[in-house]
Amino acid sequence: MASIRTRLTAWNAGVLALIVCVLLGAAYAFLRYASLTQINRSLLQEKDLVAATIAAHAGQPGDRAALVAALIGDLRTHGLDVLESPGPSNTIVTIPVTLDDDDPPSSADGPRPLTIVDWRDLAAKLAAQGDDDRAFNIRAERGQLRALAWRASLDSRPFTFVVSEHFHDTAELLETARDAALLALPVALLIAVLSGYLLARRALGPVAAMTAEARRIGARNVHERLSIRDPDDELGQLALAFNDVLARVDAALEQQRRFTADASHELRTPVALIRTEAEVALSSTDTAGGEYRAALEATRDSSRQLSRIVEDLFLLARADAGQTVVVAQRMRLDEMIRSTLQGLQPLAVAKGIALDAPRLPIVVYDGDPELLRRALTNLVDNAIKYMRGPGRVEVRLEAAQGEYVITVSDNGPGISASDVPHLFERFFRGDSSRPHHETVNSAGAGLGLAIARDIAELHGGSVTLASSTEAGSIFEIHLPANRPGDVLPPEGSSSS
Ligand code: ADP
Numbered sequence: 001m002a003s004i005r006t007r008l009t010a011w012n013a014g015v016l017a018l019i020v021c022v023l024l025g026a027a028y029a030f031l032r033y034a035s036l037t038q039i040n041r042s043l044l045q046e047k048d049l050v051a052a053t054i055a056a057h058a059g060q061p062g063d064r065a066a067l068v069a070a071l072i073g074d075l076r077t078h079g080l081d082v083l084e085s086p087g088p089s090n091t092i093v094t095i096p097v098t099l100d101d102d103d104p105p106s107s108a109d110g111p112r113p114l115t116i117v118d119w120r121d122l123a124a125k126l127a128a129q130g131d132d133d134r135a136f137n138i139r140a141e142r143g144q145l146r147a148l149a150w151r152a153s154l155d156s157r158p159f160t161f162v163v164s165e166h167f168h169d170t171a172e173l174l175e176t177a178r179d180a181a182l183l184a185l186p187v188a189l190l191i192a193v194l195s196g197y198l199l200a201r202r203a204l205g206p207v208a209a210m211t212a213e214a215r216r217i218g219a220r221n222v223h224e225r226l227s228i229r230d231p232d233d234e235l236g237q238l239a240l241a242f243n244d245v246l247a248r249v250d251a252a253l254e255q256q257r258r259f260t261a262d263a264s265h266e267l268r269t270p271v272a273l274i275r276t277e278a279e280v281a282l283s284s285t286d287t288a289g290g291e292y293r294a295a296l297e298a299t300r301d302s303s304r305q306l307s308r309i310v311e312d313l314f315l316l317a318r319a320d321a322g323q324t325v326v327v328a329q330r331m332r333l334d335e336m337i338r339s340t341l342q343g344l345q346p347l348a349v350a351k352g353i354a355l356d357a358p359r360l361p362i363v364v365y366d367g368d369p370e371l372l373r374r375a376l377t378n379l380v381d382n383a384i385k386y387m388r389g390p391g392r393v394e395v396r397l398e399a400a401q402g403e404y405v406i407t408v409s410d411n412g413p414g415i416s417a418s419d420v421p422h423l424f425e426r427f428f429r430g431d432s433s434r435p436h437h438e439t440v441n442s443a444g445a446g447l448g449l450a451i452a453r454d455i456a457e458l459h460g461g462s463v464t465l466a467s468s469t470e471a472g473s474i475f476e477i478h479l480p481a482n483r484p485g486d487v488l489p490p491e492g493s494s495s496s
Pocket of ligand 1: 340359378382383384386400405412413414415423424428429430431432444445446447448449
């Protein structure tokens, strides 16, 4: 494929050449039409004059020769030179006197009349013309004549009359005009190619500059931007769009970098703890094994936390890469809630928290039960985890306006207003988490809400903080109803 510059040049040259061709052609056609119309008009005037003269001779006595001689004489008095066709062809031709300055007069009477060069050619043309009133060209002694012929009778004898006018100058003018047009065409084409090339070069210059700038931008200097000369023109718009893409790539890279840094940071603590415990145990002299046991327990707890974080990171990374496939199957949301709460019951009981899910309606849903269980676990786990002392956590399920809403409410400490905008960010830990995560086990990595939100989004839904006051928080999982009508009334008051 040729470059845009070459194509622009070719298009420009082509279009310009076409325009010049059409204009020159039209100008030539108009010039020809105007010249021929003018000649035809004088031929018609001349025809009228000759016809009137013939009419004046009608009915006069005398033989043919005398009649013709009288007619010719009359025409000559009207300033027309007249030739009679040699032979018996009965053709009378009026002919213009030559007015050529270079032509020396043959006699003192005035300029020498022209003569027809080829009478046979004229006869052929007359025969071909039939009764048409169309003008045609004939060759005279010095150049061309334009002629008009018609048949008329002179004293009941058929004659062909021909009137003629100089055509030499007009033909020459037309020829000169045609030559000039043919000469102008290549010149115009050359100008078109040159101007097209310069135009394309000028128009595409900034593109080349932009390309060079774009080539210099890589992963290390992705914060750099293309310079914009005019934000309103098309190239400015292109540069703006390109800069927008760069900004998004930059933000994504930055997020990736932060994610990697945060992840390494989170993994460092349990890994360091495992190592320390192992070292302490190894250097211990406790032969009864009490310290070994304690060290092993601490190591187990840290390993648990480690695998939880690794699992969370894995899920988030796969969701980012679009690899987390939702294994949707027909499931009961109410049953999923009940079994999730059952699993968390020991944790709640240990903290003296009442975990309840009253009157769950029966909801058949197409979703991934494992992922949904994980999302709900994260919310309920937070509610239990951040509760200071005994309290109550309640889970509800409702069908509302084309969606199902799972509500998790607690009467814990609530979330401070400054934390709310960051709640769903990865690795974000709020105020409420601080004074209470004494043990490694209870401290979250700040991924729970981010994961819950990702899971809901994978199902086409969302997770929101519906309200948070000092009296507690309410989180909601919204899931679009993908099986409308599959809601039945609760099976009765239910608690897990
Ligand atoms: P973490 O692993 O720290 O629990 P999350 O993403 O689940 O991370 O939660 C982020 C932060 O939101 C927590 O550190 C905590 O400060 C706050 N938070 C979440 N749920 C609750 C809740 N039910 N009550 C009070 N604070 C909460």
